[in-house]
């Protein structure tokens with residue numbers, strides 16, 4: 535477990551965070567030490583990118599008066615939490631969107647730097663490869679998080695837009711979006727991990743919907 539402070543926020547990096555980044559970076563197909571370097575570069579780029587994402591949430595929470603904000607990077611990516619935080623719907627939307635937007639903005643900044651660097655001939659090599667990974671992770675992570683599936687950022691923002699009185703509608707949209715996104719990514723990219731998360735989220739949203747529809751429970 536790694537712990538440090540960044541902009542005053544305590545940051546904890548759980549071992550599962552490295553494991554998921556290694557898996558996404560292709561660690562399972564490494565055959566020799568030469569193939570190990572791209573995986574390590576992917577892990578560093580992914581770690582920095584996800585940290586920036588969570589910083590986006592944390593800095594916006596601080597802007598709205600939250601104290602005791604902590605960042606945890608875990609097997610699902612990361613989370614920024616504040617004890618007893620209460621947001622208005624507008625603040626909830628901004629806090630949710632700040633993470634993916636800051637992350638995507640940083641990805642686009644590095645992309646712009648690479649395009650300029652390409653023209654003056656200083657790109658390529660290890661830094662170039664890590665920059666490519668950073669751009670890829672930042673844009674993909676930000677876009678996936680903006681899918682309106684609760685509890686992803688897009689789902690949290692949707693909850694802020696529709697409000698607590700329309701929680702059933704939020705959960706229904708979440709369920710459908712999870713199924714559509716999971717199936718779409720499975721058929722287009724042949725990826726297994728993300729669709730698995732989407733199936734999990736669809737089931738959790740379905741269970742939450744049943745709880746909301748019968749708050750006293752079946753017993």
Ligand SMILES: [Zn+2]
Nearest residue numbers: 633634679687
């Ligand atoms: Zn987020």
